[in-house]
Amino acid sequence: MKIALLQMMVTADKEKNLKRAEELVNKAAQGGADMAVLPEMFNCPYDNAYFPEYAEPKGGETYRRLSEMAKENAIYVVGGSIPQIKENKIYNTSYTFDRQGNELHDYSKTHLFDIQVDGGQAFKESDTLTPGNGMGVFQTEFGLFGLGICFDVRFQSDWEMLQKQGALVCIVPGAFNMTTGPAHWELLFRARAVDNQLFMVGVSPARDLDFSYHAYGHSLVADPWGSVLTQLGFEEDIAIVSVDLERVASVRRQIPILSPPVME
Numbered sequence: 001m002k003i004a005l006l007q008m009m010v011t012a013d014k015e016k017n018l019k020r021a022e023e024l025v026n027k028a029a030q031g032g033a034d035m036a037v038l039p040e041m042f043n044c045p046y047d048n049a050y051f052p053e054y055a056e057p058k059g060g061e062t063y064r065r066l067s068e069m070a071k072e073n074a075i076y077v078v079g080g081s082i083p084q085i086k087e088n089k090i091y092n093t094s095y096t097f098d099r100q101g102n103e104l105h106d107y108s109k110t111h112l113f114d115i116q117v118d119g120g121q122a123f124k125e126s127d128t129l130t131p132g133n134g135m136g137v138f139q140t141e142f143g144l145f146g147l148g149i150c151f152d153v154r155f156q157s158d159w160e161m162l163q164k165q166g167a168l169v170c171i172v173p174g175a176f177n178m179t180t181g182p183a184h185w186e187l188l189f190r191a192r193a194v195d196n197q198l199f200m201v202g203v204s205p206a207r208d209l210d211f212s213y214h215a216y217g218h219s220l221v222a223d224p225w226g227s228v229l230t231q232l233g234f235e236e237d238i239a240i241v242s243v244d245l246e247r248v249a250s251v252r253r254q255i256p257i258l259s260p261p262v263m264e
């Protein structure tokens with residue numbers, strides 16, 4: 001199967017972001033992709049100051065447009081994430097749609113990004129956001145996929161749970177930064193891929209130095225062996241990556257570390 005990583009430049013104009021997402025999903029479909037993946041907070045700059053203003057209820061404008069993108073292009077769309085408002089609380093939520101535009105999966109980020117690195121990046125999502133209640137998998141014609149959002153990638157026990165549930169590929173809309181990105185982004189994706197013997201797909205926004213938060217970019221795919229199949233730079237770009245799902249069973253057969261042993 002082919003997965004498109006849409007490393008989109010996110011602006012402060014929500015409508016412009018939605019139109020750009022539509023263009024990129026269309027380009028992914030034209031390029032033969034089966035699934036298009038958008039970045040974390042793709043309709044809103046990644047900044048606590050914007051999350052409440054850009055938040056939408058489930059079924060709102062962004063949700064509808066994502067569903068249309070999927071249906072019009074007959075492609076799976078993992079809608080990165082957006083700020084969702086529910087009962088006066090705001091969540092960092094990802095919606096996934098199948099080729100007919102039906103919702104397949106709805107997930108709100110479990111582990112909020114609260115860090116304070118000495119001399120480096122500080123961020124406190126919990127100033128505006130509420131955590132979700134756990135990651136899960138969704139079924140596609142290719143097999144089971146898992147999904148987490150950005151900071152979630154640091155919590156191996158959650159990914160082990162997705163592997164035990166049968167995930168062959170895990171998708172991570174994310175926005176690392178210029179402190180932790182160079183240090184940990186590729187390392188974490190390769191580690192999760194090797195630990196769980198599955199594909200890890202990370203999709204970041206492009207870097208925009210005009211905003212307070214400078215995304216690392218470097219959207220990538222790591223295979224079950226830990227090899228990086230593709231990695232972008234920091235600018236807006238798109239990669240369509242062929243993922244051979246047989247590789248999961250092959251690596252698990254050669255290095256049987258999972259318990260109980262999983263061959264698919």
Ligand SMILES: NC(=O)CCC(=O)C(=O)O
Pocket residue numbers: 040112113149150151152154174175176177180181184
């Ligand atoms: N948006 C996020 O969760 C960022 C996570 C991050 O940068 C990290 O280092 O972890």
